Amino acid sequence: MPLANTSQKQAGGFKKGASGNPHGRPAGSRNKATLACEALLDGQAEALTQKAVDMALAGDVVALRLCLDRIYPPRKDRPVAFALPPITSARDAADIMAAVAEAVAAGDITPSEAAEYAKVVDAYVKAYHAAELDDRVARVEHLTDSDLLRIASGGHAPAIVPSRLLRDGR
Structure with a gap:
């Protein structure tokens, strides 16, 4: 047995991070x-x-x-007839989760079903926050330079606007 082969085996086989079959099993092979x-x-x-x-x-x-x-x-899941309060804002999430907790306590839904409801509410809140952030960014992007300077200066317009801060003549 060659010396290099012996030292590789003694070192634990392959180098860390290097696969003996880098391409893996062919797709569709059975x-x-x-x-x-x-x-x-x-x-x-x-x-x-x-x-x-x-x-x-x-x-x-x-x-x-x-x-x-x-x-x-x-069946993995069953349809659940459970009236949720209307979702109109992220703030409603607490009310909704309180209603879900009450339903679990009353035995109307199982704890695992409540966990699924929580996932739905969480996804809604995340989507709501993303949309709200997008709206805020759009409003800021539409402000003129003079509006931005007025906001930055605490509400009153500066007497002189440096030309480097002006863009597109606004």
């Missing part, structure tokens, strides 16, 4: 076991499905569960 199973089952899907249905009808509980899970899969 596991050999999956390909073998597909080859075995190719053309048998209909017969296997019918056998599962026959076993379920004969009383096999596992086959019945398999068939029912395919016909009517378990």
Whole structure:
């Protein structure tokens, strides 16, 4: 065994941050076991499905569960009929979350559903703040130089406006 190869193994294999396969597994490549199973089952899907249905009808509980899970899969979420107060500002978030907490306490919604409501309210508040900031920036960008100088000087217009502060003749 060459000396360089031995020292690389003793040092722990590859250099930190360097992959032995930098391009990774090719896109679309499939596991050999999956390909073998597909080859075995190719053309048998209909017969296997019918056998599962026959076993379920004969009383096999596992086959019945398999068939029912395919016909009517378990729901991850359920629609919740819960009246939220209207959302008209970010300030309403506290009122909304208070209503959600009351609904959890009353047993109308589950704590996990309340957490989902909280995510929705949080997303709304973030969007509201972003829109509000955008509106503020737009208003500032539309101010004239004299308006900006008046604001910067505490409300009264300066007697002389330096020419370097003027733009576009405003």
